[in-house]
Amino acid sequence: MPALPACKHTPRPYSGPSRSEVLALRRAHLTPALTTYYKEPLMVVEGHMQWLFDETGRRYLDCLGGIVTVSVGHSHPAVIAAMHAQIDLLVHSTTIYLHPNVSQFGQRLIATFPKDSGLEVVYFTNSGSEANELALLMARLSTGNHDFIALRNAYHGMTNQAMGLSGLATWKQPLPQALGVRHARCPDRLRGAWGYNDPDAGRKYAEDVADLIRFGTTGAVAGFIAEPIQGVGGFIEMPPGYLQHVYSAVRGAGGVCISDEVQTGFGRTGETFWGFEQHGVTPEIVTVAKSIGNGAPLAACITTRKIAESMTKRLHFNTYGGNPVSAAAGMATLDVIEREGVQKHAADVGGHFKAGLRKLMERHAIVGDVRGKGLLLGIEFVKDRASMEPSGPRCAFVHERARELGLLAGKGGISGQVLRMAPPMCLSREDCDFALAVLDQCLTEAASCQF
Ligand SMILES: Cc1ncc(COP(=O)(O)O)c(C=O)c1O
Structure with missing residues (x-):
């Protein structure tokens, strides 16, 4: 399992209702029209720059930035x-x-x-x-x-x-x-x-x-x-x-x-x-x-x-x-x-991230495309390169498995076939390397699954 880059921030101990209590409350009282990511919905209770913390204090690299919303970092001071x-x-x-x-x-x-x-x-x-x-x-x-x-x-x-x-x-x-x-x-x-x-x-x-x-x-x-x-x-x-x-x-x-x-x-x-x-x-x-x-x-x-x-x-x-x-x-x-020169940083780190994603594409036949600019990057999943048939299930597998390994990303496209990365723009090159290592592992695992 790839190791998360270091982070100096220590999350506060969480003392609120448990994740299952919150889930039950939500199911009882919020509209069923709402949707959640993940088979076991994630509860986030604290954020710091590119990091999100769940109620147990577990840290995740937020490569979706809320939903492309957190530009300069969660709770930027x-x-x-x-x-x-x-x-x-x-x-x-x-x-x-x-x-x-x-x-x-x-x-x-x-x-x-x-x-x-x-x-x-x-x-x-x-x-x-x-x-x-x-x-x-x-x-x-x-x-x-x-x-x-x-x-x-x-x-x-x-x-x-x-x-x-x-x-x-x-x-x-x-x-x-x-x-x-x-x-x-x-x-x-x-x-x-x-x-x-x-x-x-x-x-x-x-x-x-x-x-x-x-x-x-x-x-x-x-x-x-x-x-x-x-x-x-x-x-x-x-x-x-x-x-x-x-x-x-x-x-x-x-x-x-x-x-x-x-x-x-x-x-x-x-x-x-x-x-x-x-x-x-x-x-x-x-x-x-x-x-x-x-x-x-x-x-x-x-x-x-x-x-x-x-x-x-x-x-x-x-x-x-x-x-x-x-x-x-x-x-x-x-x-x-x-x-903080955020735009230039997005170009620099985004270029590094995209180059890494392109290398993954060379090795993993279920990646049909890598695209985007700066820190707005997507990977399109396909059944195989010959058919180029879009594959939502492969994307869903990688999305789910990446979360287990500490990486949060988004999904997009009409059949959910695109993994979307739009992290807070304080993301570092080291964070990108972590994300790439996680994706490499998920893509390898996805190749041996029946969809
Ligand atoms: C390109 C674009 N336009 C408009 C919207 C709608 O924004 P909001 O959800 O704040 O109403 C979104 C939301 O995802 C979006 O991505």
């Missing part, structure tokens, strides 16, 4: 201190009053976007779903158009409109949702018509959006939304050139372009602070959540002043959006990202 300081003063106020944190954080957030982007005003929300609802609303109000394009295999949240934007049957409740939204083909170079070796794949996949506008809409669209790397869909990267061609087709039909940066933002992909910057495009609207608050409930929809003004004909309000404690967490998180 600087973020916690800023939250404590604000909690002592005032926990709650809304935007009907002025509060320095909320306005200052707006200014700080805007400063992270390219100077000439035109992205200049923020609407704070509590969740990525709400941010995407706003983005869709503003796209429609500002253009006067209704038809809208999203991508198959995308995930944009679970409110009704965000569910409608999502393009995965597994995440769509069987009810009408998002009237007017059409889903274009996912530009998946592993499984689609044009592969990684085709330098023109981006333009070819983008043709489908132009086609959809021509044949599946009124010809005038409100906009288009995409994640630069699809998260829940299994870390599918938009091919080079794709977004440029799509943005131009969408703008040609009167629409605006939205980049859902809920998983790709805040330097996680290493090369740039925002995912869209790697594609030579500038969206009119950007939605962010998760990493923005290092785990505090905070999200935002950022756009141009002109587009935001389209909402001023009616009242609009969000009770917790722009909360002073969450804004304090957001500012402190940005401070850490800047001060």
Whole structure:
């Protein structure tokens, strides 16, 4: 069993209800619509940077970072201190009053976007779903158009409109949702018509959006939304050139372009602070959540002043959006990202991690693909390389077994065939080597199992 890298943090003794009591309470009193990872659900009671601790004090390397949420480390001391300081003063106020944190954080957030982007005003929300609802609303109000394009295999949240934007049957409740939204083909170079070796794949996949506008809409669209790397869909990267061609087709039909940066933002992909910057495009609207608050409930929809003004004909309000404690967490998180060179670290450690995963792929035939950027990395499992048939069961086996060996990861893809790694960005090279050793063992064991 690979040895966990050392950690100086000693967890506090846990004295609360046992794991089985909590499980029984949850089964009795929480909705059965909730799902848990693992055959024996894991209870976590403490976190420190890249580590999570269960009730027995056992330590796990959190390679999922909450769910791509903990950007700079669980209970990072600087973020916690800023939250404590604000909690002592005032926990709650809304935007009907002025509060320095909320306005200052707006200014700080805007400063992270390219100077000439035109992205200049923020609407704070509590969740990525709400941010995407706003983005869709503003796209429609500002253009006067209704038809809208999203991508198959995308995930944009679970409110009704965000569910409608999502393009995965597994995440769509069987009810009408998002009237007017059409889903274009996912530009998946592993499984689609044009592969990684085709330098023109981006333009070819983008043709489908132009086609959809021509044949599946009124010809005038409100906009288009995409994640630069699809998260829940299994870390599918938009091919080079794709977004440029799509943005131009969408703008040609009167629409605006939205980049859902809920998983790709805040330097996680290493090369740039925002995912869209790697594609030579500038969206009119950007939605962010998760990493923005290092785990505090905070999200935002950022756009141009002109587009935001389209909402001023009616009242609009969000009770917790722009909360002073969450804004304090957001500012402190940005401070850490800047001060500790987190983006550069994500590029460096992520490159090391990806190179290690590629080496594993050379030796393990059930790995069909390794992809992603920075610290947003996925492994796609297949039955074998000849058929390339996606294999959810192999991924589930590795996911479960990795937990037993001290490594927590995520799952994604329509059949749960992708193991997802998006750890807190304080992950070290030594931690990567531990994760790689665990995965090596799990992959070896998986090869001799009957699925
Ligand atoms: C890309 C993307 N957009 C939007 C959302 C929705 O965010 P939330 O769960 O905060 O509503 C998610 C959540 O996983 C996401 O991954």
